[in-house]
Amino acid sequence: MVDVTRNDFKRVWFITGASRGLGALIAKAALADGNAVVAAGRNVAAIAEHLGNSPALLPVALDVTDEVQAKTAVEAAVEKFGRVDVLVNNAGFGLLGAIEESSDADVRRMYDTNVFGLLNITRAVLPVMRSQRSGHVINMSSIGGYRSGPGFGAYSSTKFAVEGLTEALYAELKPLGIHATVVEPGYFRTDFLDKSSLVVAREVIEDYDQTSGNVRRVAASLNHNQPGNPDKLAAAIVELVDARTPPLRLPLGTDTLKAIAEKNAYVTQETETWKALSESTDFPT
Secondary structure (H helix, E strand, O other), X not given: OOOOOHHHOOOEEEEOOOOOHHHXXXXXXXXXXXXXXXXXXXXXXXXXXXXXXXXXEEEEEOOOOOHHHHHHHHHHHHHHHOOOOEEEEOOOOEEEOOOOOOOHHHHHXXXXXXXXXHHHHHHHHHHHHHHXXXXXXXXXXXXXXXXXXXXXXXXXXXXXXXXXXXXXXXXHHHHHOEXXXXXEXXXXXXXXXXXXXXXXXXXOOHHHOOOHHHHHHHHHHHOOOOOEOHHHHHHHHHHHHHOOOOOOEEEEOHHHHHHHHHHHHHHXXXXXXXXXXHHOOOOOO
């Protein structure tokens, strides 16, 4: 039996990685905006600690890498609130190290959460949204999802995957009345650079000291000094959901805007430089 009718709340949100960090802040902002929130995470006690008790809140235990748990969590959401209007795929973690320094085990574990976990939840939620002919899938990417760099290559590759998946979802879901947006935060003042969210490669190769090694040092000094305000990010996600025509991509932070502009300029210049060779590979017309 559904506990609450769909008309009691503005929308029903399902947020992964909601036990701390940006996930908890987004959940808090969504609740304050009059929404119901299904807050999913491995630590249900932490969810209750951050968000309290409310008839608008349903904490659910979820390891996104477990497809059965994903389906069970979505079933609980529908049982409680009758629908799912917004999915925020926020669960994930980072890996800092040169490509050669990044172990197979660390990279695979990261892909299991950042990519395959996102797919598990998305596949579980989409049948609900398709039956409603409405909804919004929001996939949290990163500044590293638009441009990669030394030290974050393996992590960025997971976010490049998220970008590609979201582009396809945007086109596949649009005729069904469902939106898809990939959000690209820059450096926000959260615990992302802490050990709880960032794995640092154990192997250190001296040859990479001036590239990925330098990024390791910068990351340590930047931790909890990032320029982005996480409360403002959470508010921006609420505003995004309220938009009549949401974008495919939403960069957040002046650092992300700068990175996008620089990469676009580089790609334009390089493409023009190699244009003749690129064009030479077609059959004659």
